[in-house]
Amino acid sequence: MxxxxxxxxxxxxxxxxxxxxxxxPSITDVLSFECLLEGHIRRAGYSDDDEVMLLLRLSNTVKPIASLIFLSIFCSVSIATIALVQRRREAQAIKREMQRKSGGSGGSSRRILRLDPKERAEIQRMVTMRKKEGDNAEPEGGVDRDRDAPGSVSVAQARQLERLMLRRQANARIFDLFRYKIVVGPGESFFGTLARNVSADLxxxxxxxxxxxxxxxxxxxxxxxxxxxxxxxxxxxxxxxxxxxxxxxxxxxxxxxxxxxxxxxxxxxxxxxxxxxxxxxxxxxxxxxxxxxxxxxxxxxxxxxxxxxxxxxxxxxxxxxxxxxxxxxxxxxxxxxxxxxxxxxxxxxxxxxxxxxxxxxxxxxxxxxxxxxxxxxxxxxxxxxxxxxxxxxxxxxxxxxxxxxxxxxxxxxxxxxxxxxxxxxxAFAFYAVLVELEEAEDPEEVIPEFYIRYPVLLCLPLFRVLARPVKALSDSFPVPVVTLSEENPTAAFVTRMENAGMSGRKRGGYKSKQELGSE
Structure with missing residues (x-):
């Protein structure tokens, strides 16, 4: 320069x-195909060496477009394959569920919502909270209820629970990015919904x-x-x-x-x-x-x-x-x-x-x-x-x-x-995860991804040894704490909400004691 x-x-x-x-080198220098394009450019009628050089330099700007096209095709095919496999598994599971409930005759046409054990446990928990005396009606919407359930829900509550579970299934993502459980709404096609989801996730x-x-x-x-x-x-x-x-x-x-x-x-x-x-x-x-x-x-x-x-x-x-x-x-x-x-x-x-x-x-x-x-x-x-x-x-x-x-x-x-x-x-963030992992009753609540959780649990003794310097640093450099005046509880509560729950939206620090007292 x-x-x-x-x-x-x-x-x-x-x-x-x-x-x-x-x-x-820049990232655009990782892949170079000028030697491949020069012959095609000359055969296209450009014979001047300087003009060929300019066209070759311009061709380097096409790399981002080529990368976007490749990623679009690769991700679309991969997610479509996973979504089709997931849809096939759900269809087979629904078929087995219908056969079980109809005694193997397959005569039931009631729509059934397939839930994994966590979702089913969540429904049972919400059913317990919404228990009503004398409500023995079977919930509609396909939510399966165990016989030993502590309570039952109304039809409206069952539909609300089903919508909640459908929303959770629709937000299940690979790498927290690509949705692979395609929930098809009324009047929509599977492939149309899939294409719309993949386009948004890309x-x-x-x-x-x-x-x-x-x-x-x-x-x-x-x-x-x-x-x-x-x-x-x-x-x-x-x-x-x-x-x-x-x-x-x-x-x-x-x-x-x-x-x-x-x-x-x-x-x-x-x-x-x-x-x-x-x-x-x-x-x-x-x-x-x-x-x-x-x-x-x-x-x-x-x-x-x-x-x-x-x-x-x-x-x-x-x-x-x-x-x-x-x-x-x-x-x-x-x-x-x-x-x-x-x-x-x-x-x-x-x-x-x-x-x-x-x-x-x-x-x-x-x-x-x-x-x-x-x-x-x-x-x-x-x-x-x-x-x-x-x-x-x-x-x-x-x-x-x-x-x-x-x-x-x-x-x-x-x-x-x-x-x-x-x-x-x-280092401090990883140390905080280790502390939370040791204190948690269920490690899955701390690290949901099994492919990360199992290696971490396997290497946990080694991590404890490596975390000792981090613990020493955290003890040497404690996090400063700001104490709010409790003379005005309402103002103190609002200040905590602004600085803790909405720290990403609000600007400014804590209020002083004089400001809190004046309010």
Whole structure:
């Protein structure tokens, strides 16, 4: 991106060790098929080498689309197969149940709701709670009642219980994402409901794939736009292919294609996602929309995780920040490349001020996410300022090395802090699960997934030994507790609800004793 050869260091300094970033591959470089496409492009009538090169670079932007198509086909076929197998098993179980109740004649046509042992136990518990004296009518709707049930329910209650169980079955998911128990409503077909469910469940997959491929795709498109002069006073040429001048007909022909793709992929799609998330967050306010909150979080959880409820769209603001950073590096006024560095520095300062003013992340854990973001942006600004000192100003070799060493130390401090927060957070969370697992009567209540629960139980003695340092750290760094004044019980109760039950939606901390007393 920058001509680092302009920065001189002592002879005993390895330049690649100080500037290793150009050698880092992006995720779009994992798969390359340029050698396969070149022959097809030339057979299509494109003979100019420069134009073939531009088309090959444009083909790299098709990788996200190819990935989305592959994932759509693979997930659709897999979920459809699982759903068909599940439907066949349920049909066989219903047939056996009908034969058992009709004495093997198969004459009963009553619709039966198949429940697993947990769901049946839940129904029995609710039946016990809703027991009514003198109500001996058999519940309709297909809910099977054991003879030794402690009570019975009315017809309306039975239908309500059946709807509850059907809703639970419809929300059974693989990897907490794909629904495989297809509940067909009246007037709907099985395959239509399956296609609708799979399409809705694939939205998180599309979002994750898009964000994983975004940086590499935007960089590929900007490479077809970025121009700079080879020297002072010389004409501007394409940075990736100096044989192409930026005022040639070939550049003008394909720059609009790259610019259109950049606007759609880097700006339009994030803007539409931000609008969808902002509108969805507004419609989820109130008790009536609480049932839709789970689907909203599942669909956009990759983007909104860790943010305050008022700023669930902020991840898309960060995407816009990345795109603007790359665009400021591609376009700059004048012929001096150092202007790119000045533009990025101004953008970095603006982003830091916006972060300090808005604080979009959740306030949980003493606002650690906001603190890390502040630290990251401050490190970015300091690194750019130090790089300006060695890039834009002529210094001696030793001074350049000393400034570069300071920049490396500043970045290492942030990396160490961020790594400590990530590792310690996962360690404390896993330790909390171990404690809960040891205290629980049924381990399945703590870890429902059997493929995770069995290995954890098998390795539990080893985990107890490994958890001793975590326990020592938790004892050394206790969680601070805020004590509320009980002079006004109502205000204290409301404060606890706002800060505990709705911490993701409300901003601000606990109220002071003076505020509580004044209320």
């Amino acid at each position: 920058f001509d680092t050869y302009r920065v001189s260091f002592p002879n005993w300094v390895d330049r690649k060790a100080l500037f290793p970033y150009p050698g880092f 939205v998180p997959v599309f979002i994750v794939t898009y964000f994983l491929m975004l940086d590499g795709t935007v960089e590929e498109l900007l490479a077809l736009i970025r121009c700079k002069p080879l020297g002072t006073g010389l004409e501007r040429r394409l940075d990736e292919a100096p044989s192409i001048t930026c005022d040639s007909a070939l550049y003008t022909k394909w720059v609009w294609v790259a610019a259109t793709g950049l606007v759609v992929i880097g700006l339009l799609i994030p803007l539409l996602l931000a609008v969808a998330m902002a509108r969805g967050a507004r419609t989820l306010r109130g008790l009536r929309a609480r049932e839709k909150e789970g689907d909203f979080r599942r669909r956009f959880g990759f983007l909104m995780q860790g943010y305050d409820w008022q700023f669930v769209f902020w991840e898309l603001v960060i995407v816009g920040r990345k795109v603007l950073t790359q665009m400021t590096l591609a376009y700059y006024p004048g012929d001096e490349p150092v202007m790119r560095l000045y533009q990025v520095t101004v953008l970095a300062v603006f982003c830091l001020l916006a972060q300090l003013r808005v604080q979009p992340f959740s306030r949980q854990s003493n606002g650690i996410l906001n603190s890390l973001e502040d630290h990251a942006l401050a490190t970015w600004v300091i690194s750019l300022a130090l790089f300006e000192c060695v890039y834009a100003v002529k210094q001696t070799d030793e001074v350049n090395f000393f400034i570069a060493l300071i920049a490396i130390i500043v970045n290492l401090v942030f990396i160490v802090r961020a790594g400590w927060v990530i590792v310690s957070g996962h």
